Amino acid sequence: MNLSSHQKCELIRIATATLLLIGVWISPLTETARLIAFLIPYGIVGLDILITSIRHIGHGQIFDETFLMSIATIGAFILGEYPEAVCVMIFFKVGTLFEDFAITRSRKSIAELMNLSPETATVLRNGTEEIVHPSTISIGETIVIKPGEKVPLDGLVREGESTLDTAALTGESIPRHIGKNDEIISGCINLTGVLTVETTKSSETSTVSRILELVESASVRKAKTEQFITRFSRYYTPIIVSIAVFIALIPPLLFHQDWNDWIFRALMLLVISCPCALVISVPLSFFAGIGTASRHGILVKGGNYLESLTKADTFIFDKTGTITTGTFTVAKHDKNALKIAAYAGYKSSHPLSISIVQAWNNPIPYTRIQNIQEYSGKGISAQLDGKEILAGNIPFLQEHNIILPSSLPNTETVVVTAHNGVYSGCVYLHDTVKPDAQKTITALKRDYHVKKTVLLTGDRKPVADAVSRQIGIDEVHAELLPQQKVAILETLLHSQTGKTVYTGDGINDAPVLARADIGIAMGAFGSDAAIEAADIVLMDDSLEKIPFLCKIARKTKNIVNENIVFILTVKFSFLILSGIGLTTMWSAIFADVGVAIIAILNAMRMMHI
Amino acid sequence: MKITYRLNHLCCGTCAAKIERAIQKLPGVTEASLSFITQKLYLETETEVEDEIKKIVHKIEPDCTLSRI
Secondary structure (H helix, E strand, O other): OOOOHHHHHHHHHHHHHHHHHHHHHHOOOOHHHHHHHHHHHHHHHHHHHHHHHHHHHHOOOOOOHHHHHHHHHHHHHHOOOHHHHHHHHHHHHHHHHHHHHHHHHHHHHHHHHOOOOOOOEEEEEOOEEEEEOHHHOOOOOEEEEOOOOEOOOOEEEEEOOEEEEOHHHHOOOOOEEEOOOOEEOOOOEEOOOOEEEEEOOOOOOOHHHHHHHHHHHHOOOOOHHHHHHHHHHHHHHHHHHHHHHHHHHHHHHHHOOOHHHHHHHHHHHHHHOOOHHHHHHHHHHHHHHHHHHHHOOEEEOOHHHHHHHOOEEEEEEEHHHHHEEEEEEEEEEOOOHHHHHHHHHOOOOOHHHHHHHHHHOOOOOHHHEEEEEEEOOOEEEEEEOOEEEEEEOHHHHHHOOOOOOOOOOOOOEEEEEEEOOEEEEEEEEEEEEOOOHHHHHHHHHHHOOOOEEEEEOOOOHHHHHHHHHHHOOOEEEOOOOHHHHHHHHHHHHHHOOOEEEEEEOOOOOHHHHHHOOEEEEOOOOOOHHHHHHOOEEEOOOOOOHHHHHHHHHHHHHHHHHHHHHHHHHHHHHHHHHHHHOOOOHHHHHHHHHHHHHHHHHHHHHHHOO | OEEEEEEEOOOOHHHHHHHHHHHHOOOOEEEEEEEOOOOEEEEEEOOOOHHHHHHHHHHHOOOOEEEEO
């Protein structure tokens, strides 16, 4: 239990005042001596409240908690109720301290969820190992990471082999193997071997800092509920003050009621009605939700996305790399087709080209290949020894007036090739559906009221249909050019009542990710482009994170609703009771501070998911 | 320009809401969002408003200090 110096000071004051109060209460002092004796503990706990109240009035802010506490306790002193006055002030201070403590504690525990970066790093300078703070290490320096240490900065492994625990970033507990020339990301824990790493990013731009930055700034993109609460409390306070004035003045003036009674009730009304509990606990719940998500490798960029997710009824998925692993394997090929496709595609970063080149596994005569042009969604053309070669889909080759055999198979992913104007065979590729894909779709439909699931892909229709059937996706759109994906998304956005979620791999899905109500990028472990474009980033490739994310969103919303209902119900009941005159200062303080603490604790429940 | 500030000793949730509202009303400010939880202020503004912000903060929460990040 770590108290700040301010909090410790408060605690001492409260304790001292309490002891003094008890001492004075049981002592046999009378009249003036008694008054002065009670004023001492009162001063210890109450003086700063009185001063703050006067200062606030000076700034034009009259009716707040400090004013009420001042008036109430001064009033009690005037009425001769010395012990009550001091008690009330102590009780108020205790409550405020608890509230303050609860807030600090919750801020800390959420921050601890994301305690990703280590305080020290070992850097090799002039042949010796120095232990320094990661922020002092520049790009290009060499750091040494021993087993058990956290990786301090992003870099490239120069020497060594080890396994990494990426749980802090991805929530995944299976260790990843890492070796020479592999990229390494900060935030992971090095498990088995010593690694020598050349840094590629400084501590400001390392993955860990960027993630922390994102999650912290996520509390700024406020959910609609948060904005509503802020606006609500803005209008609500003047209304309550007016009612209080009414209560304080009307019954005594018009109905000859006792002034003391009604002024007291008016004051209690003001204390009970303080909207602090709402204004603190609602944003805190969203922040806890975001923090919890990040603990499991899900970066949510704003509370508003978490909220929208609970209203999502349409889930759209990209195929390659999202539903499938994205690494194609060459199943079979015609005689020269693989060679031609590899020659044409060796520079391309398209998943198909990469698998083809890998399968070719032979030297590529770069000097013989010229004028490579890649056409997105279609294919690649190039010149081999001056003669044109083509590799791409059927429409692409038909556009180039290649005559194709009439019986080309249409059930698999196929790259058709041509050489010098003549068809030269096909390469047949297989893409693997992710093992958790079916479970994910089922869970979304069964547990999270998802009405429509859609698959969008540039791949062939039969392949897309087969995949959809396999995992249970309702609607398929295949053979799409990138811009067509956006168009289809637009149609779906307009036709569906709930929110639309698009999940893709980020790099070439940026426009669709941006246009969807919620854009989720997958496998973004270090990919800057994905982190930029998406609203939510899944740090690993696991589709199962999506239903889990929905679970977090739903729990957050539930906690928020619980808190709002609880706070308003308690306050309203106490307000009525105090109107009738059945409450005391104690219950008024509970309705203000106690309620806030309970709401804060409830918000922290979010972390046990 | 986009500027981030850290507010220290921001104790009261309603005060934070008041501060945010007042800053949003300043001329030149296009967007202002204050998170009570992280005690950070994210500001998008066309003019230099730091002094005005300091005044607002001091008026509503006198113990609160502002530092630029």
